[in-house]
Amino acid sequence: MKGTPGAAVGKETGALRRVAREGRPFLRARRRVLLRLTGWSLVESAQTFVGGLAVARALDDGFLSDAPATGLLWLALAAVALIPALFATRGVFRELAELVEPLRDGLVRRAVARSLHTGSAAPAATARAVSQVTHQSEIARDGWAGLVLAARGFAFTAVGALAGLATLSPLLLAVVLPPLLLGAGLFLATLIPMGARQRVCLDLDEEYTAHAGQAAGALRDIAAAGAYGPMTERAATLTARQTRAARSLARWSAARLVALATAERLPPLLLPAAAPWLMRSGVTTGALVGAFTYLTVSLAPALNALLTAVGTVGGRLVVVLDRFTDGTTTADAATTADAATTGPAAKAPAERGTLPTGTTPRPRLPNAPRAELRAVSFAYGPHARPVLDRLDLVLRPGDRLAVVGPSGSGKSTLASVLAGVVAPTRGEVRWLGRPTADSDPTAVRTLLPQQPYVHTGTLRENLRYLRPDATAAEVAAAVTAVGLDALVARLGGLDAPLCPQHLSRGECQLVALARAHVATAPLLILDEATSHLDPAAEARAENALAARAETLVVIAHRLSSAGRARRVLVMDGTRTDLGTPAELLHRSALFRELSGHWGGIPERVADGRASHPDGTEARVGGT
Template identity: 50%
Template sequence: MTERIHRLGLRFLRVRWRVLVRLGGWSVLETAQTFLTGYAPARALDAGFLAGRPEVGLGWLAVAGLGVLVGAYGTARVYAAVAALVEPLRDRLVERVVARGVREADAGALSGLTQQVEIARDTFAGLVMVSRSFLFTTVGALVGLFSLDPLLLLVVGPPLLAGVGLFAATLGPLARRQETFLVADEALAENLGAVCPGLRDVTASGAETRIAAGTDTRIDTELRAARSLARWGVLRVASLALGGQLPIVLLLVAAPWLLDRGVTPGALVGALAYVTQSLLPALNNLVHGLGSSGSRLVVVLRRLVREKTADTTADTTDHDGPAPQAPTEDTDSTGSTGPSASHAPHLTALSLASVTFAYGPHSAPVIDDLDLDVPAGAHLAVVGPSGIGKSTLTALVAGLLRPGRGTVRVDGRPVTGPGAVGRRVLIPQEAYVVTGTLAENLGLLRPDPVPEAELLAAAEAVGLVPLLEALGGPSAHVDPAALSAGERQLVALTRAYLSYAPLALLDEATCHLDPAAEERAERAFAARPGGTLVVVAHRISSARRADRVLMMDGRRTAYGTHEELVRGSTSYRALVGGWASGPSRRSEPALALGDPDRVDTVAGPGLAGDGGHVVAHRPVGQVQTPGDLGDGGTLRRQG
């Protein structure tokens, strides 16, 4: 990534070479001012006041004052040139941030626009000013020292070069430790942001010790990063002392030796002026500006310039483990068994033909004459207002509810036919965890124990590793009451990921996760080879990540990509606007469906409205009880 930033930076500067030439031209005036800072007082002493010619001395001092005015004019013009260099950089970064926020559903796009881009612009402008000032100031001072007497250059030059070299050697390690510290600080802030609002739940569930241990770990990580950064910061101070302050000591100590070899008193005073008034301030600005701001700029640019392909590669390579592969009960024409035989890429993973469903004979249909084809390997997001029937659709696809009219087929076969359970897995909003080991929980949908390597790969893909490590590994005992709702969802997601079912149905199964964890889990399911993902979305980011979006709104149901629906569906535009302006609401049916394990497929508290699902008289008797119609089981058989 650093090499890529360097490459993009060089390309950016190469295109704007005229601005760089103008910047260098105006900076030459500062070089002249620096040259006169030491040369004019030296001549004023040697040729003027010490020679008994005060008028000559005053003349040289006047020349020095004129140099200050000329340098100030050049500095003013430099700011205009820097603006011409910095503002295009800001525009490019804004374009990238907006593009990623709109096209890739980056939840941090607004923060990147208002904070990180401004940080990058201000820091880049500061670095340009500091680096340019040090370069031209050093050239002016070294030329002045040589003009006064080459011996002065021999005294000042070596420690100056040594100090700059030491500082340059620390830039790389400082940048890495600065980034490590920022990452640790963000991780701690994210942890506290999740823990503090849920302190009552933590206390109620008796999880104080575990939550405190996790927070302590993040605090210790940030502390170690801060100490490491501070240790390298000491070298930064040492480089300043070596390159800027040691030359002053050397000039004073070597003054008798220099005077014996023909160096005039005025030249010695001029050399001290060069070091104290020019070199030391310029080096101080460079060390503090480039040392901290430079590292900060690199960190910010790494986050702003990453492209969609880089993000996708990182998500699928760094997080996603190998998808589970094992034989199923479906057999191909050669007699071999395996998942590829039942969901080849050219087949339709999910097909609904004229599907109609109502929760009672006198209620309005929740789903009315719906036709839908989802190809194998696709990623579909289902969106719509609360109570419109999104969760009902997933229950129909899972075989938990029977359509009043029409057919539902998974992998080309009836959803209630033989082997239907192995072809789809449903993860509901309220995930369940059983008492036992974590490995037992994760392997519930597998006929045989899951190899530990495969289990760990799935945990890494979905994002369960922090919880797995906190519990003590796959063999650790799990207390369901001690887990938060989000942790239970991660367990259920990993369990479903490990199943052999090619079709995964996420019925708001990530509603208790933060956006980053949700994105990681969804990308993991979408990347399963040959797998198909249907997500009931409760965040706009989920819809933007999907290949296609199904907008459910009664008879105004629409289907297409996010961009197509934004252009062509007023209902979708209104929904997207509601998502953007406030917290999302969950889609839930009219009442609990009575699963004996108290885990309802689509029900839950906080129902926004009836939605016409239940008849006014005898409602309970006219509600379908969920059950896997193939074997009569209930939701405890689902993911």
């Protein structure tokens, strides 16, 4: 079960193997950086070796032998050895940047490329992508830097210190090495359990982020459905699970202190205790003080830094890096992600669903329904009141449906369910006669939200964002169709630089509408995508897209959209009514009320003279 330590232990073992396997090519590609880092580290280790040895010789050959000048010369040598070490530290950090920054950049590009390639807008997938690009990539960057510094520091400090101890007396190693090895062994025994707990914490963090994102994006529908209780209960449950996981992680951290104390604190205590035996065996006073210097000044701090980094940062690093492994290696993350973010995969639709380059739509029958809702219900929790209740709807080629209703009535929820962004609680959504799970959403539907995406670049690049192979004629036709000519003239042409911050909200919506005109899937859903346009511009854009798309669904911002539609779905919570505008004016009190509040609908619709299908292919349930 996800989110439990038992399941996470097995994952942690496999993650260690996967990360190690994928990390080898990354390091091989940076052999020169590693060699330069090794060279600077050897300079540092020389200072460690000289430091303890100089203290020992200053005592034995100098101060304890009535030769203070000799003692001072040895101490001066230890001080001089610090100078190249300072330059070496500067070189270490310069080479460290060459190891750390490419890893973070590659991981960010990989997460972005994966998100664009899949085009998934499910809350969990969106939360995962956001967490990886922001929080998790920074964890990987900082963790990798800390681990490299700690591992390098301990390795070369240990080389210098152990070489110095062996030079002073091999017997010193017999006292120092056993507790060091014992503490390291105890520490290694905690790695897998600690990593498992850290994996649980990250799983729960992503789960809570997904829940919070879903709640934030559905506040209006939660209020309409009275789902405060279930949403709060779910948040409390996730918080409690996070608390338990954090406490379990803290207990293992406390157990790790025993290993740290054994490796770091025990050798300096054993050395004075073994001093009589060592001195009887020929170890000098200076050698003992030099050994103590190696332990306290060099070896113990380096060991503490290593064990702390591996135990905390290292465990989180393995968990995070494993989340980025989806068939491509860490070593080629940069090149793979670069190719993905500049190739066709990068052109996956920001508006959730138009046809990317190279995607061939499935063959479909001319009269097959473009979308169907079969007894669809949706609620934001098992005990929440449903927002949709047993709704049946069929949308055929040429259909133009407007969805109207008061704020909070579930219109945007219906758009999300129809577009496959959220799954219904009950019932089934079908596209082109197939279940949504068996269909490619990018080839079937486009959902334009109220807040459009416009990126820095040229206007032409924005319009061809969803279809890079669109011809100049297609782009020009879209500009004319939706009324973008004025913006093109103001900017100085399609290839003039465009800054989103310099556009009004209405102009941003026009750009998104023209983009949808360039590359329109069979089913086009506008979720108040014209809310910042004036009525004339809105009518022009809707008519242009209705002529372009096979089926158009408009979450209406103004009732005039209902007047242009062939059918209208009136939503008032779970109470719904479907019919032509003329029919609804006669039988729906809510539709007549909305017509009065929103400024009415055209007279030709009110008197029933508008052309429309008879609507017999659809039925609305849950009334």
